Amino acid sequence: xxxxxxxxxxxxxxxxxxxxxxxxxxxxxxxxxxxxxxxxxxxxxxxxxxxxxxxxxxxxxxxxxxxxxxxxxxxxxxxxxxxxxxxxxxxxxxxxxxxxxxxxxxxxxxxxxxxxxxxxxxxxxxxxxxxxxxxxxxxxxxxxxxxxxxxxxxxxxxxxxxxxxxxxxxxxxxxxxxxxxxxxxxxxxxxxxxxxxxxxxxxxxxxxxxxxxxxxxxxxxxxxxxxxxxxxxxxxxxxxxxxxxxxxxxxxxxxxxxxxxxxxxxxx
Numbered sequence: 001x002x003x004x005x006x007x008x009x010x011x012x013x014x015x016x017x018x019x020x021x022x023x024x025x026x027x028x029x030x031x032x033x034x035x036x037x038x039x040x041x042x043x044x045x046x047x048x049x050x051x052x053x054x055x056x057x058x059x060x061x062x063x064x065x066x067x068x069x070x071x072x073x074x075x076x077x078x079x080x081x082x083x084x085x086x087x088x089x090x091x092x093x094x095x096x097x098x099x100x101x102x103x104x105x106x107x108x109x110x111x112x113x114x115x116x117x118x119x120x121x122x123x124x125x126x127x128x129x130x131x132x133x134x135x136x137x138x139x140x141x142x143x144x145x146x147x148x149x150x151x152x153x154x155x156x157x158x159x160x161x162x163x164x165x166x167x168x169x170x171x172x173x174x175x176x177x178x179x180x181x182x183x184x185x186x187x188x189x190x191x192x193x194x195x196x197x198x199x200x201x202x203x204x205x206x207x208x209x210x211x212x213x214x215x216x217x218x219x220x221x222x223x224x225x226x227x228x229x230x231x232x233x234x235x236x237x238x239x240x241x242x243x244x245x246x247x248x249x250x251x252x253x254x255x256x257x258x259x260x261x262x263x264x265x266x267x268x
Contacts, residue, residue: 042061083101105243
């Protein structure tokens with residue numbers, strides 16, 4: 001849950017090249033991150049079971065979770081794994097959206113602490129989303145990252161009459177893009193259900209879950225397969241590890257871009 005709303009790092013092409021269409025060639029995943037537009041004000045309040053609370057800025061938001069920036073002066077030292085409630089509210093609205101959540105990541109960002117929260121029940125969130133708040137729960141944008149080029153992440157797909165092992169091109173909380181060859185995708189079609197297995201760098205256990213093909217994008221030499229994780233297909237068990245990996249990659253990309261920006265420009 002790590003997309004800064006106002007100044008989202010734009011990955012350098014040499015670090016994170018990807019097709020414009022993203023995984024699957026179209027947007028249609030679960031748990032989509034939406035960037036706050038200029039002039040909007042979304043506050044996020046962390047409500048602990050022991051009565052402590054902290055008010056911060058809503059850094060990113062989806063039906064799956066929220067990222068919250070709390071100034072160091074207001075930090076209440078919440079640890080990963082803590083269960084609490086979160087209320088997201090626009091400053092101009094009398095009513096917000098409140099739901100149970102669990103802390104999946106804690107990191108320092110400048111003079112703030114960033115808490116990555118995963119909502120425990122998507123249904124609890126969706127039931128509260130009205131026409132006003134729907135703009136922030138738009139299902140057409142997602143936080144998607146590419147693995148470090150120095151560390152290949154391989155995925156294994158199995159379906160009714162085929163199997164392949166290919167490189168993971170990008171990954172998000174909603175799904176994954178697999179880069180394969182023309183021969184490997186023979187017989188694989190959109191809407192096909194697959195069994196997916198992959199191991200994220202640093203993760204203690206491999207991910208094993210069900211997914212379905214939502215797009216097959218053909219390039220000159222390769223094919224990009226867009227997979228969407230199936231609800232209740234097993235991905236839920238790995239949500240915390242997956243979110244942590246996405247957070248770490250986004251921070252790494254941001255540092256890379258910052259370092260590149262500080263390099264002296266070549267004389268033209």
